[in-house]
Amino acid sequence: MPDTHEDDIALRVRAIESLLIEKGLVQPAALAAIVETYETKIGPHNGAQVVARAWTDPAFKARLLSDATAAIAEMGFSGVQGEDMVVVENTPAVHNMVVCTLCSCYPWPTLGLPPNWYKSAPYRARAVIDPRGVLNEFGVDLPPDKEVRVWDSNAELRYLVLPERPPGTEGMDAAALAALVTRDAMIGTGTVAAGQGAAQ
Amino acid sequence: MNGVHDLGGMHGMGPINPEPQEPMFHEAWERTVFGLFMTTFAGGHFNVDEFRHAIERMDPAHYLQSPYYAHWLHAMESLLVERSALTRQEIDGRMAQLAEAA
Amino acid sequence: MPALPVEQVDGLIATGASARMPDTVPPRFRPGDRVTVRNINPLSHTRLPRYARGKAGTVEADRGVFCFNDTNAHGLGHKPQHVYGVRFAARDLWGEQAAVRDALYLDLFEDYLEPHGG
Numbered sequence: 001m002p003d004t005h006e007d008d009i010a011l012r013v014r015a016i017e018s019l020l021i022e023k024g025l026v027q028p029a030a031l032a033a034i035v036e037t038y039e040t041k042i043g044p045h046n047g048a049q050v051v052a053r054a055w056t057d058p059a060f061k062a063r064l065l066s067d068a069t070a071a072i073a074e075m076g077f078s079g080v081q082g083e084d085m086v087v088v089e090n091t092p093a094v095h096n097m098v099v100c101t102l103c104s105c106y107p108w109p110t111l112g113l114p115p116n117w118y119k120s121a122p123y124r125a126r127a128v129i130d131p132r133g134v135l136n137e138f139g140v141d142l143p144p145d146k147e148v149r150v151w152d153s154n155a156e157l158r159y160l161v162l163p164e165r166p167p168g169t170e171g172m173d174a175a176a177l178a179a180l181v182t183r184d185a186m187i188g189t190g191t192v193a194a195g196q197g198a199a200q
Numbered sequence: 201m202n203g204v205h206d207l208g209g210m211h212g213m214g215p216i217n218p219e220p221q222e223p224m225f226h227e228a229w230e231r232t233v234f235g236l237f238m239t240t241f242a243g244g245h246f247n248v249d250e251f252r253h254a255i256e257r258m259d260p261a262h263y264l265q266s267p268y269y270a271h272w273l274h275a276m277e278s279l280l281v282e283r284s285a286l287t288r289q290e291i292d293g294r295m296a297q298l299a300e301a302a
Numbered sequence: 303m304p305a306l307p308v309e310q311v312d313g314l315i316a317t318g319a320s321a322r323m324p325d326t327v328p329p330r331f332r333p334g335d336r337v338t339v340r341n342i343n344p345l346s347h348t349r350l351p352r353y354a355r356g357k358a359g360t361v362e363a364d365r366g367v368f369c370f371n372d373t374n375a376h377g378l379g380h381k382p383q384h385v386y387g388v389r390f391a392a393r394d395l396w397g398e399q400a401a402v403r404d405a406l407y408l409d410l411f412e413d414y415l416e417p418h419g420g
Binding site: 008009010011012013014015016017018019020023025026027030031032034035038039080099101102103104112113115116117119120121122123124125126127128129134137138152184 | 211213231232233234236273277
């Protein structure tokens with residue numbers, strides 16, 4: 001097997017799937033339910049609700065920064081690849097950015113499954129050694145006196161960035177604010193602007 | 201293991217190129233691999249550390265050139281065979297059957 | 303091995319499987335401690351990236367006790383131990399090319415660390 005050509009992959013996957021089902025090791029309904037959950041229910045719109053609430057509810061924000069797992073669970077988001085969460089806050093002085101250099105660790109309950117670039121060699125290689133260059137590639141240009149903190153999620157903690165609330169959003173409620181929050185802003189490769197949106 | 205997976209700080213990997221409006225899965229087989237991983241993992245066939253290490257044991261050139269879910273397929277298949285849930289002969293035989301039927 | 307039944311899917315996804323373990327081992331380090339990352343090069347699985355080996359940092363947080371990935375990957379048990387959030391100055395990792403204020407954070411198992419200068 002090891003060096004499977006891509007042409008053979010689809011066939012190989014069908015073969016393994018059919019064998020596992022035949023042997024009673026995989027229930028097709030369970031497989032379908034799992035995929036459906038990640039395709040329809042879990043995604044960055046969850047994280048965006050967490051961020052918007054933190055922007056509008058100071059007591060929630062305090063809980064989020066001191067015990068992120070519990071605070072996020074209050075909003076109904078928990079479980080696989082979000083069992084032990086840490087939220088890091090962007091401020092005028094600090095910008096946070098998350099990577100997993102060793103594999104693809106990512107907070108599934110709040111952001112869904114990671115995009116390809118997050119799991120790929122270029123981002124994992126450069127995020128730690130050249131975070132400002134990476135941010136430039138994402139269109140984020142930080143002043144030199146702002147501190148960049150890179151979080152390499154190498155163990156079992158999973159990280160979510162709490163972006164800065166953009167100016168010009170003072171009158172907006174949590175639902176309107178959530179619509180502004182992008183996935184990349186919660187990874188730290190983006191920021192939130194008043195006119196932008198939205199986490200899919 | 202000082203493998204190619206330990207990418208932090210390496211040069212020459214190219215631009216990041218985020219894909220706009222990226223689908224969750226690019227091919228139908230990726231969706232199946234994700235579901236099979238979750239069900240066999242939950243079934244207790246391997247733990248997450250064994251799974252990650254099985255990815256690290258991939259041929260390094262193949263690791264860098266293959267799509268992400270091919271890593272998962274490699275690790276899941278390696279572990280299921282090593283733990284005798286499947287055999288290479290069964291997989292090869294079923295692939296031949298499916299190819300003939302197509 | 304039994305197959306995962308569809309009835310258990312929602313519960314599995316919502317609960318997951320934390321690697322956190324009962325806090326029964328005392329911590330060797332405390333926030334504020336200076337630590338040096340051990341220079342280890344195991345052929346086996348490790349969650350210690352090469353770029354941090356031999357480098358000095360500061361413990362910022364005790365994350366609690368977790369199952370040790372390095373042993374659990376090889377059927378060698380959970381070896382529960384504290385994991386620490388450790389801050390490294392970017393220049394201590396990458397030299398003068400890094401911005402002077404920037405920093406990198408890793409979560410490091412106690413087995414990866416020794417007291418700085420110790």
